[in-house]
Amino acid sequence: MSNESDAQIKALENILKREREARKKVEKKLETFSREIYESNEQLRAQTAQAEDKQTQLSFLTGLAAETWKKDNFTEIISNYLERCSDFLFYPVCVFLQLEVDYKVNYLQIVQSKNIDNPTYQTVNNKAIIHLFSQLDGFKLRDAFQQSPESQLLNLTNYMDNTMKVTKLPFCFLYAVPLYYLQQSGENNIGLACFFYRDDKNISINKLQTIESSRSTLTLAIERKRADKKLQRQIKELEEINNTLEKTQQQLVETEKLASLGMLSAGVAHEINNPVGYVKSNLETMQEYLESLKRVLTPLNNQDTLDQKALLDLWEKEEGQFLLNDSESILSSSLTGLERIKEIVSALRAFSRMDNHDLEPVDINVIIKNALKMLQNELKYDYEILTELRADKQILGSEGQLQQVLINLLVNAKHAMPMGGKITISSYADKARVVVKVKDEGCGISPENLKDIFNPFFTTKPPGEGTGLGLSISYSILKQHHAKVDVNSEIDSGTEFTMSFFAFE
């Protein structure tokens, strides 16, 4: 009995021992488990942090890119970049500077965090920063970026000017991001965005790498802005050139007008001289007639000695009746002469009026008539002028300029028929348009010349005889009048110019 219970106890002891051992194993297993769980938890946390990091980096990059392209100018791009980076890097002091070819440090833009609550916030007054820059060794800095054109994390003490006895620095590290290399006389001006750190506590290499990744976007945007600016400058230059050109053309119009005025002046002088001559001789004759009439009529002054017979004899002798009749026709011919002079002078005045090119309602028929008056002397002998002026609507135009065009066309028509001939001028209204045609029966223009006739300085006349500007100026005047111009020409049978204006209603 006791033996049996001893064996029983022994067995139970053994079983208990194994049980304990098993428990220890289980406990150890549990420990391993919980360590594994802890580790995988840690791993998860790290992965989450990494993912979050990636997320902020990504949103930094995309946000920066979107904003950068929206900015209007270089300064705004840089300020925005510095502010964004300041937030992203947890508020280092951010500065933009240009490292000049002569190793000077120039053009500063400083952004300090506005987030004063942040524990990592670093304040350094701007004066201190500018002072710091005056002590930077531009040569060494340039050298660093000539060696490698990418962003660099620099130990600030190595880049201070040794000759300057630099006292304690407010920063230890400088992350410098080259945003552009601007060529100037073979060397580069380097645009550097600088992020200053007091110590290495807040430096995250990951984030600095993100900053480096954003560099290309910035570089591209800055280049684009520069190109834009250059383009704008070029556009402005072009506009100025265009202005000068317009002015020059205006001057050419006047010059050409003066030239035709010169050409016309002999004829016009003659036109005026002629009536002046005969009005003068008329007046001289009138003076003689008046002497004769005086002699006849003086006795009438003395009533007492009035002798009717003698009076009548004197009347007969001096041909009184003839004097009266002839005086009448002399005066009316003089009036006609003066009227002609007046007409020519007013036509001339309209033509020579230089300043007034405002478009106003004008009667094209009147302008045609005035032009013909100016050319009367040129055309009166061998040329037959046919006019069919039926336009019954006004057009918007400058009288002087249109007259210049018509004189130019008529002179060309005359030159096309050196031996004389017929020139037809017609005008008529066609729906909303007023059409004017000038047609000659001269030598015509060859098709290959036809395409050039409106070009400046194109002329078929021998050197010294035509400016080659007449038609091109006429053309530009007509363009300003929004007129359509057509030329029909056939060699040896003649040329017809058709101008079609908008009617003024």
Next chain:
Amino acid sequence: MKGIVFNVLQEFVEQNVSYIAWDNAISTLSLPSNGVYISADNYNDEELFSLVGYFCEHLTLEPSVLVRQFGEFLFASLIEMAPAEAQNATDLRTFLNMVEHLIHVEVLKLYHDANLPSFDYPKANDNELIMIYRSPRKLCFLSEGLILSAAKHFKEQVKVTQSQCMHQGADCCQIHVEFL
């Protein structure tokens, strides 16, 4: 074989034979595990077969009888680990169908290194279910015992036979469950 099977076997021997018998078996057999079993760990199948062989010899029992009885004993422990859907199955047939498709699948989730048999369910008539058992461990009698206990659990009467058995040289065992 998972430690849990050895733990339950120990309980089975302790309750049906004695502590001494179990301690003697462990002390005599000098197994690699020294008889220290943790339910979730894997142990060499040979340890189980050695233990079974030892008890058959000492109790003069056929291995098939011992293993079947152990299966009947084991079920109570296993059913507690089973997913609720299996525990609440409407009847035995439904439950037995779940062994391959749900219960052992869940076991693998818990112990990914578990060594489980495979069961096929060929078509059979209304009052019979055939389970084709395949396993290198040839524990078809364990299945029989488990099925018998399961029947008690669902309060059903069954007769379990094998029409062919790996122990008779077949490549798989055909277990017939006849619903009485």
